[in-house]
Amino acid sequence: MSPWTSADTIRTRLNKAWDQGRLLMPPGDDDYPLRLPLKGPGPGELGTRYDQVRCWVQQWAELESQQLLTLEWRETNSREIGRNRLPVAVLFGAPAQAFAFIGKLRTAQRFSRLRQQILDAFPPLQAWLERRALQALELHDQWPRLLAVLQWLRDHPRPGIYIRQLELPGVDTKFIERHKKVLMELLDIVLEPDQLDDRARGQGGFEQRYGFRAKPAQIRFRLLDPDLYLQGLGDLQIPIGDFARLDLPVDRIFITENDINGLAFPDQARALVIFGLGYGLDSLKEAHWLAGKAIWYWGDIDSHGFAMLDQLRSYLPQSRSLLMDRTTLLAHETLWGNEPRPTRRPLPRLTAEEQALYEDLCLDRIAPSLRLEQERIGFDHLGAALRSGGGH
Numbered sequence: 596m597s598p599w600t601s602a603d604t605i606r607t608r609l610n611k612a613w614d615q616g617r618l619l620m621p622p623g624d625d626d627y628p629l630r631l632p633l634k635g636p637g638p639g640e641l642g643t644r645y646d647q648v649r650c651w652v653q654q655w656a657e658l659e660s661q662q663l664l665t666l667e668w669r670e671t672n673s674r675e676i677g678r679n680r681l682p683v684a685v686l687f688g689a690p691a692q693a694f695a696f697i698g699k700l701r702t703a704q705r706f707s708r709l710r711q712q713i714l715d716a717f718p719p720l721q722a723w724l725e726r727r728a729l730q731a732l733e734l735h736d737q738w739p740r741l742l743a744v745l746q747w748l749r750d751h752p753r754p755g756i757y758i759r760q761l762e763l764p765g766v767d768t769k770f771i772e773r774h775k776k777v778l779m780e781l782l783d784i785v786l787e788p789d790q791l792d793d794r795a796r797g798q799g800g801f802e803q804r805y806g807f808r809a810k811p812a813q814i815r816f817r818l819l820d821p822d823l824y825l826q827g828l829g830d831l832q833i834p835i836g837d838f839a840r841l842d843l844p845v846d847r848i849f850i851t852e853n854d855i856n857g858l859a860f861p862d863q864a865r866a867l868v869i870f871g872l873g874y875g876l877d878s879l880k881e882a883h884w885l886a887g888k889a890i891w892y893w894g895d896i897d898s899h900g901f902a903m904l905d906q907l908r909s910y911l912p913q914s915r916s917l918l919m920d921r922t923t924l925l926a927h928e929t930l931w932g933n934e935p936r937p938t939r940r941p942l943p944r945l946t947a948e949e950q951a952l953y954e955d956l957c958l959d960r961i962a963p964s965l966r967l968e969q970e971r972i973g974f975d976h977l978g979a980a981l982r983s984g985g986g987h
Contacts, residue, residue: 599651600633602658605685609697619706619728622690629687641671641679655682663696706732716742717785737774740765744778745785752790753806775801812878814838815871819863839881843867848885850907851893853970861978876903880910890914896924897966898937901953905942918980921952924967934966
């Protein structure tokens, strides 16, 4: 393989700049002509490899004759073969010439029209377009609807309706769901700061951030005392607001993440079990009637399990852990697993015993990235813990 720069090498460099979005950015005053140096034959090769040198020069000259590029030449003088001209750099006089060289001219022209359409509607999106040029191109067919959403929300900030109620051609709930990420980037630019709820982050906070009504979050729980069933119902799922307004005659609340653990939790007098919340434990903050109850949390024995326990204690400080101790962990060694992405943040609300185990997990003192999932703990262990005073 020749060590001299080929046309494919130049195409690769330009394609890399295209893939990074740099080639589509508006050119600065010093960007064009774009000069790309060529590595060509050295003085000693002109005589020893004359035919190969001539072929290499002819290939570049042919491209220049097709007006795909301009060559910068340098004259050499050799005692053996006399005067010769060699190309030393490729010059592209304008972006269109560089686009044409890599077969992207029509695509670049499409982006130029799209860019103008977007900026005519929303000039503040210029910086975003420069950062996300290729993403904008990928969404080419979606922009009429994206712009319609931006325009509507700019004219109707914090509308207080469900997304389903948007009356925009071609825009439905599925369209919003598919494009939440890009819509959030764009809306954060085009809306005024006071039109955003900055407490809501991530795609899950889309509705709250931009003032839509969200589907009410639900809390699922089971009454563990058949005497407390509500018209014969023991397994219920209701909106958070309704749960917060309850004041059930229970003394103990068990909380577990795993659904089957919640469904199979044994009957207990004057008790209920809440399940399936994960990090959504903060939905319990408004249920002030829980403040006077005994709370037991049963989570995974891993870093995130203790993080959720710590979170729960920030608004229900009386919460105690259930089956999240060193004895339970060591008794289930054959069922240990791995935690993919452990957290190592400080958890100030853990007890001394919990803190010691949490630190051992974080520092891999027992096993690397150790996790014992709650669903691996047999219900005989749960029954023994309840009988011995856990949960009382």
